[in-house]
Amino acid sequence: MKTKNFLMGLMLLFSFTLFAQNADDKKIIKDAENAKAAFIKANPKIQGYFDDAKAYAIFPNVGKGAIIVGAASGNGAVYERGVLVGMASLKQLDVGAQIGGKAYSEVIFFKTDRAVQDFMDDDFSFGSNVSAVALDQAPPSLNVTYTDGVAVFTLPKEGLMAEVSVGGQKFDFEDFE
Numbered sequence: 001m002k003t004k005n006f007l008m009g010l011m012l013l014f015s016f017t018l019f020a021q022n023a024d025d026k027k028i029i030k031d032a033e034n035a036k037a038a039f040i041k042a043n044p045k046i047q048g049y050f051d052d053a054k055a056y057a058i059f060p061n062v063g064k065g066a067i068i069v070g071a072a073s074g075n076g077a078v079y080e081r082g083v084l085v086g087m088a089s090l091k092q093l094d095v096g097a098q099i100g101g102k103a104y105s106e107v108i109f110f111k112t113d114r115a116v117q118d119f120m121d122d123d124f125s126f127g128s129n130v131s132a133v134a135l136d137q138a139p140p141s142l143n144v145t146y147t148d149g150v151a152v153f154t155l156p157k158e159g160l161m162a163e164v165s166v167g168g169q170k171f172d173f174e175d176f177e
Contacts (some may be wrong), residue, residue, distance in 0.1 A: 006019055026077075028060065032077035035060035035105040039155055041118070046107075049151065050064055054110040054117045055080040057171070059090050060105050062154075066098040066161065074106070078173060086175035088119075095166020100160030112149030126152075126169040 035058050039046050050056065055078065062074035072092035076087055088174070096111040109118045144151050 002068060003139045020080060028075050028087065029077045029084065030061035032058040035107070037153070038105065039107055039153065042155055046153065049107075049109045049153075050082070053111060053142070055085075055110040055119070057088050057108045057110075057119070058105070059088070059107070061157075062090060062092075062106050063101070063103050064092065064159075064161065065101040066094070068095065068098065070094045070096075070098050070167065072169075076106075078175075086120075086173055088171055088173045090169055090171055092120060092167060096166055100159065102160030102161040103157040104159075105155045107153050107155075109146070109151045109153075111129075111146045112148060113149070115149035116130065119171060120175065122172055124171050 036050070040050075057076050057078045059074040059076035062072055064072035065165075071088070074090045076088050076090065078088050095156070110119060114164060115124070144153075
């Protein structure tokens with residue numbers, strides 16, 4: 001009887017955990033849809049990147065804080081050919097002359113099969129060789145070239161930060177099964 005109650009309790013706890021995860025995912029997906037609309041509103045030419053990419057990941061709410069050492073994190077939704085295929089998390093660590101805090105949205109476009117596969121295999125990270133284009137400061141023509149099959153755009157939301165730093169981003173991907 002105790003074992004049965006324990007198992008029932010465990011199953012109930014597990015179902016609440018699944019519900020909470022699904023609720024969190026639904027919020028992130030909704031925020032990602034809103035972020036996509038905000039990116040397009042900021043510069044309508046980015047629609048071509050959404051249309052042409054083999055896949056893209058939208059991180060609608062990335063938070064960053066720094067005093068010499070900076071850290072950022074966020075969660076996002078991943079789309080392949082415009083279809084939602086999974087969720088991802090972003091972690092960033094950098095060092096340099098920096099202070100402040102900010103919130104922003106980030107979208108990563110994958111042009112090649114190799115870049116998509118590396119991302120989905122959790123073998124994907126940014127070093128100092130890939131830089132993000134701040135969409136609010138991007139040229140109206142938006143002729144940004146892909147680096148190693150990847151193009152990155154950010155859209156500031158709020159905060160104030162001064163920085164000259166070096167670091168990288170690491171991503172974890174979970175597909176829907």
